[in-house]
Amino acid sequence: MPAANSQPPRVRSGNQRDEAARLAVLHAADDLLVEHGFARLTIEAIARRAGVAKQTIYRWWPSKVEILLDTLIEDSEKRFPVPVEKSTEDSIRGYFRGFARFVTRDPAGKVLLALIAEAQHNPETARSLHSRYLDPRRELERDLLTRGIEAGEVSPRLDLDATIDAVVGPVVYRALTGASVPRGLVDALFDELLKPGA
Template sequence: MATDDGTRATKGRAPHRRDENARLAVLHATDDLLVERSFNGLTIEGIAARAGVAKQTIYRWWPSKVDILLDTLIEDAGRQLPVPETASALENTRRYLRALARFLTKDPAGMVLLALIGEAQHDPAMAKTFHERYLDPQRQTEREMLQRGIDSGEFSPALDTEAARDALTGPIIYRALTGAKIPRTFIDTLITNTLEKHLA
């Protein structure tokens, strides 16, 4: 069984048959409580009380509060951070970065992402899970967004998609972590400095 400080239970993840209403209630409660109480103030007891489910039910479904936060992040990011595919590669990237900035600064799920980034700095086991379940798949999606620009002939084949991805998203995440504003002009400058010189 997991403890309230977020340490992991020895028991593995339960089968996926869950009451959907209860599952969503837990995810929404976790979002709300993280905003109200921060990561350290978030407890399984608090989530259970806010969601209206038994604490034992949560422990059956999630080994720790980190696992709940990851499920919350993955579900919300899937809806709110899709990679656009309706315009040029340059414009799709611009739209994605603007959505990322909004997600990190205005959405409770963005606070989940920032909290998990912070927690990963001093919890190696949690960092590994975070990378496997969210960061690595998201990084791959962002690289593919840029690669499509190369494949279509819009970007030069000399564009290093990994380096470009880091140069575009890294400053946005850093500003969000430090509470700095992320105006559209900042994103436009990132686009100019990183991608426009690679236009074919």
């Protein structure tokens, strides 16, 4: 009589992802991007670092851009969420300060900057970045500002999209060029463009 197997067999379907392997791939992609940059990031290197087969990655993701987007989405939700509760001057200002920290200090922020840079000459990357990350996040940011306006906490000088772009644009530019982003810059942009307490 054969020995009983103490572990039940794993049920797997063609597209069902093993969570540990999925996380290993996301972490490997994030780490390798920070270490070597977007151009030198390959599916082969990700598979090697994550300890999974290259075919497994291609079964789950069509490209390294989609892997990085999954990493960015998950890390942003954990480390840099858009406030969804009461919109106060402090919570809105804190959100923009958090954005500056995210793109200058957090490895996930490096992923965002790499995808922004790649989107400049790759239309498919631009489409994916917008549809999967920038557009959904922008909806939450608009809602944050709308609630702040309704509460009398802020009074934007421009329309909502232009206001958000005018605050984050200089931050992204400095981060992309390797410059620091002082808190005073974020506060000055916020005070000028959102006129708190007006």
